[in-house]
Amino acid sequence: MEAALAPSRTYACKVAEVATGQPKIVTFGRISVGIFQLHDGYAALLNICPHRAGQLCEGPVCGTTRQTDKTEFVYERAGELVRCAWHGWEFEIRSGKCLVDDRLKARTFPVHRDGEDLYVELGR
Amino acid sequence: MFIVDTDVHNYWSSAEVLLPYLEPYWRDFMVRGEKPGPAGSFPHGHRPWLHPEGFSRHDIKPQTEEDNYLIMKEKHLDLYDIDVAILTADEPLEASTLANYHYANALVKAYNDYMIDWWLPKDRRFKGSIIISPTDPHGAAAEIRRLGGHKDIVQVLASHGSQRPYGDPFYHPIFEACAEVGLPFAIHFGGQGGVNHNAVASGPTAYYWETHALLSQPAMTHVVSMISNGVFEKYPDLYFVVIECGVSWVPSLMWRLDANFKALRKETPWLKMLPSEYCRRNIRFSTQPLEQPQNVKHLWETLEHMDGQNTLLFASDYPHWDFDAPTNLHIPPAWRDKVMGLNALEVYKRIEAPAATAKVA
Numbered sequence: 001m002e003a004a005l006a007p008s009r010t011y012a013c014k015v016a017e018v019a020t021g022q023p024k025i026v027t028f029g030r031i032s033v034g035i036f037q038l039h040d041g042y043a044a045l046l047n048i049c050p051h052r053a054g055q056l057c058e059g060p061v062c063g064t065t066r067q068t069d070k071t072e073f074v075y076e077r078a079g080e081l082v083r084c085a086w087h088g089w090e091f092e093i094r095s096g097k098c099l100v101d102d103r104l105k106a107r108t109f110p111v112h113r114d115g116e117d118l119y120v121e122l123g124r
Numbered sequence: 125m126f127i128v129d130t131d132v133h134n135y136w137s138s139a140e141v142l143l144p145y146l147e148p149y150w151r152d153f154m155v156r157g158e159k160p161g162p163a164g165s166f167p168h169g170h171r172p173w174l175h176p177e178g179f180s181r182h183d184i185k186p187q188t189e190e191d192n193y194l195i196m197k198e199k200h201l202d203l204y205d206i207d208v209a210i211l212t213a214d215e216p217l218e219a220s221t222l223a224n225y226h227y228a229n230a231l232v233k234a235y236n237d238y239m240i241d242w243w244l245p246k247d248r249r250f251k252g253s254i255i256i257s258p259t260d261p262h263g264a265a266a267e268i269r270r271l272g273g274h275k276d277i278v279q280v281l282a283s284h285g286s287q288r289p290y291g292d293p294f295y296h297p298i299f300e301a302c303a304e305v306g307l308p309f310a311i312h313f314g315g316q317g318g319v320n321h322n323a324v325a326s327g328p329t330a331y332y333w334e335t336h337a338l339l340s341q342p343a344m345t346h347v348v349s350m351i352s353n354g355v356f357e358k359y360p361d362l363y364f365v366v367i368e369c370g371v372s373w374v375p376s377l378m379w380r381l382d383a384n385f386k387a388l389r390k391e392t393p394w395l396k397m398l399p400s401e402y403c404r405r406n407i408r409f410s411t412q413p414l415e416q417p418q419n420v421k422h423l424w425e426t427l428e429h430m431d432g433q434n435t436l437l438f439a440s441d442y443p444h445w446d447f448d449a450p451t452n453l454h455i456p457p458a459w460r461d462k463v464m465g466l467n468a469l470e471v472y473k474r475i476e477a478p479a480a481t482a483k484v485a
Contacts, residue, residue: 052448052452053451054181054447081181083177086181086182086183086445088445
């Protein structure tokens, strides 16, 4: 099964090139992708923000402020979000979901680790 | 397409780039005097609001002073094939917040010389703005006369934060100088701290995003004041350019002004036209940050009421967090040629028309 999937995987970078909070931007032809390390693995997002086409993955990896029912400030989900480099809209790195607009979703790509190498499935 | 970007911020990494351009007294003042932050911060009276994320796009990370240009060239001028970029500085606009107007004058003068010396020669696409501190209108007028003849200077620029509405006769020496040298007077969002304490009506707001959403407030006051005080009767050829203050508020304000004027024009007998007619003739608005309704048709219909096809000027606000890319500007397609570039030629007479347009004209 692994062998059958292998052709759709494209080498992205070395594991050592990606750190928590410091994604690696990799270019495949004309496609720019951000490779992120999460606490339990890796994820990849197209480096184009669905809001206004900004460089999504070049923004800060961060957490967010919990919506509350009273005046309190709770910082949560540290490291799970990327804030687009241009306009600061927040996206879940794992799912590509946009926190402030349900209609927007950043394109995601599965990432596979093979030893010290990371591969992405770019799809069709 | 011919693109004139009317709001491109030429950043510096440190305000110490001004030191060689300051006269000795003011150089000593800046080096040894109190600053609002660490070495390299620009002297200004700060705002009550702190931006929670920082002003610049996160993909713009200059390491050297030269990078401020090189990154702009790569990520903006070349990427979008911008034909003309009007430099609007950044921190120097904040000189208007200082109570010491002598210091403010010295700082903007140093900036203007630095901009002419360091930025303008770098790229044939650059045009400059003379930054003035409006707290001393006569000092500002002298600066306009000092540099107004430079071929690559296209406007005079002040912060939209000010101590009085700009139509106040206190400021008329500035417009007299603009008219004399043939340059538009422009205001840009900013200068909301220090002596310009009333930049938000009813008092300071608590959060940066609400303050930013209200950036139209002082602009409304200035637009009304410039019209009512007869600035455009005194200087009929003067263009007043409102940069980064939003645009969709303009039609409703004009409706109100015209109605009130018809009833009470006896207060301002020097006006010969309706307020909206002065606005249409003498005032131009930069697009960014263009409002974003759910249904863009609602915006387009509003903009038709201000003759947006002829009164809007494209602006990106590079490299700020609320940047509008030229490729993504939601204006009616039929307006694009005018708004993206041709309208600017009417206002900024020193910008050369593209060859194709020159032939038509």
